[in-house]
Amino acid sequence: xxxxxxxxxxxxxxxxxxxxxxxxxxxxxxxxxxxxxxxxxxxxxxxxxxxxxxxxxxxxxxxxxxxxxxxxxxxxxxxxxxxxxxxxxxxxxxxxxxxxxxxxxxxxxxxxxxxxxxxxxxxxxxxxxxxxxxxxxxxxxxxxxxxxxxxxxxxxxxxxxxxxxxxxxxxxxxxxxxxxxxxxxxxxxxxxxxxxxxxxxxxxxxxxxxxxxxxxxxxxxxxx
Amino acid sequence: xxxxxxxxxxxxxxxxxxxxxxxxxxxxxxxxxxxxxxxxxxxxxxxxxxxxxxxxxxxxxxxxxxxxxxxxxxxxxxxxxxxxxxxxxxxxxxxxxxxxxxxxxxxxxxxxxxxxxxxxxxxxxxxxxxxxxxxxxxxxxxxxxxxxxxxxxxxxxxxxxxxxxxxxxxxxxxxxxxxxxxxxxxxxxxxxxxxxxxxxxxxxxxxxxxxxxxxxxxxxxxxx
Numbered sequence: 239x240x241x242x243x244x245x246x247x248x249x250x251x252x253x254x255x256x257x258x259x260x261x262x263x264x265x266x267x268x269x270x271x272x273x274x275x276x277x278x279x280x281x282x283x284x285x286x287x288x289x290x291x292x293x294x295x296x297x298x299x300x301x302x303x304x305x306x307x308x309x310x311x312x313x314x315x316x317x318x319x320x321x322x323x324x325x326x327x328x329x330x331x332x333x334x335x336x337x338x339x340x341x342x343x344x345x346x347x348x349x350x351x352x353x354x355x356x357x358x359x360x361x362x363x364x365x366x367x368x369x370x371x372x373x374x375x376x377x378x379x380x381x382x383x384x385x386x387x388x389x390x391x392x393x394x395x396x397x398x399x400x401x402x403x404x405x406x407x408x409x410x411x412x413x414x415x416x417x418x419x420x421x422x423x424x425x426x427x428x429x430x431x432x433x434x435x436x437x438x439x440x441x442x443x444x445x446x447x448x449x450x451x452x453x454x455x456x457x458x459x460x461x462x
Numbered sequence: 463x464x465x466x467x468x469x470x471x472x473x474x475x476x477x478x479x480x481x482x483x484x485x486x487x488x489x490x491x492x493x494x495x496x497x498x499x500x501x502x503x504x505x506x507x508x509x510x511x512x513x514x515x516x517x518x519x520x521x522x523x524x525x526x527x528x529x530x531x532x533x534x535x536x537x538x539x540x541x542x543x544x545x546x547x548x549x550x551x552x553x554x555x556x557x558x559x560x561x562x563x564x565x566x567x568x569x570x571x572x573x574x575x576x577x578x579x580x581x582x583x584x585x586x587x588x589x590x591x592x593x594x595x596x597x598x599x600x601x602x603x604x605x606x607x608x609x610x611x612x613x614x615x616x617x618x619x620x621x622x623x624x625x626x627x628x629x630x631x632x633x634x635x636x637x638x639x640x641x642x643x644x645x646x647x648x649x650x651x652x653x654x655x656x657x658x659x660x661x662x663x664x665x666x667x668x669x670x671x672x673x674x675x676x677x678x679x680x681x682x683x684x685x686x
Contacts, residue, residue: 363590366589408641408644409640409668409671412639413632413633415636416632444633446675447675447678448671448675450679451672451674
């Protein structure tokens with residue numbers, strides 16, 4: 239798929255092979271599960287040979303880890319960038335911060351193309367049949383994003399208890415994950431329990447609900 | 463395991479066999495997934511013969527459905543009973559209603575014995591590799607509990623918009639599911655991101671956060 243692109247330093251032949259293997263592995267692990275995907279399946283799909291998997295990644299388990307490292311880095315950078323963006327605006331408030339967070343979280347997962355549906359599938363499979371230690375998710379995604387949120391919240395809301403703030407962020411993440419899950423479920427069901435068509439409506443709801451929830455739980459006062 | 467109980471009409475030999483098969487199937491489907499569990503595995507664990515599965519259930523797929531029917535009925539009845547209990551109390555409020563709901567949801571999943579850990583495992587497996595139509599979960603669990611909540615909310619809070627109320631209940635369920643998931647994840651991780659030891663703290667947080675969220679989103683006014 240990259241063949242038509244000009245070869246740059248970042249896309250030297252070896253690097254192209256590495257990326258093709260990574261892309262094929264991501265797709266196959268998502269579609270078939272870890273156990274039902276062989277190194278041969280991946281190299282066939284990637285047009286590479288089995289030695290290339292060992293050369294670039296060191297084996298199937300480390301390739302799986304590399305797939306998640308790339309994925310978690312993408313999600314982490316997207317979310318942290320949105321939080322930073324909200325804080326650079328003229329007069330950041332609790333509401334503008336939470337809106338940026340909800341948008342960063344929902345938009346790619348709901349409106350994304352096949353790629354993001356794959357992310358959800360891959361993450362769910364890993365949750366049920368884990369092949370990676372839970373620390374990976376905490377360290378590569380949950381913790382850095384939580385730290386960015388707590389730091390930003392300290393600026394829009396001084397004197398808030400950090401323990402309460404952590405639980406509040408968790409309350410918000412739970413709502414967002416549930417909306418993604420329900421939406422996928424309800425797309426198969428004719429009778430729509432919730433309005434699922436409009437991401438904007440969902441973001442508005444989560445932001446309004448959560449601003450009130452944060453206010454009630456955080457303590458402290460509005461900064462500046 | 464039921465052999466020591468006196469045989470009543472409800473536990474005639476055939477009924478005992480049916481229950482033993484159901485119990486064994488629940489355990490094995492949760493431990494090994496649907497695909498990796500054979501009818502033979504189940505009948506061996508249940509001390510029954512394969513004909514009994516066909517006689518009582520009509521095959522592996524209908525046995526799987528029967529396992530979920532029993533499970534979803536249990537969860538549904540527990541939750542609806544707690545909601546009804548809260549509404550029978552002297553002066554039900556939005557807070558007492560949401561507290562009853564959070565407790566009904568978290569307590570069995572967090573403090574339950576192996577049985578409830580199995581429920582979580584079984585539900586997660588089904589979510590990732592569905593063998594049942596999504597309608598089953600909507601019809602047997604989500605919808606009836608949602609209806610009970612909306613009816614109760616109409617009594618503690620008149621004039622609330624039903625669309626907003628649905629989204630609010632979803633916001634609460636999302637928080638609760640996320641807490642169960644994070645707690646399981648964090649039990650493996652030394653560094654605890656949130657205080658996970660005390661169910662009471664978690665219930666208090668979700669109730670405080672959600673009462674404020676409902677108030678902000680529902681519209682209408684306090685009843686009576």
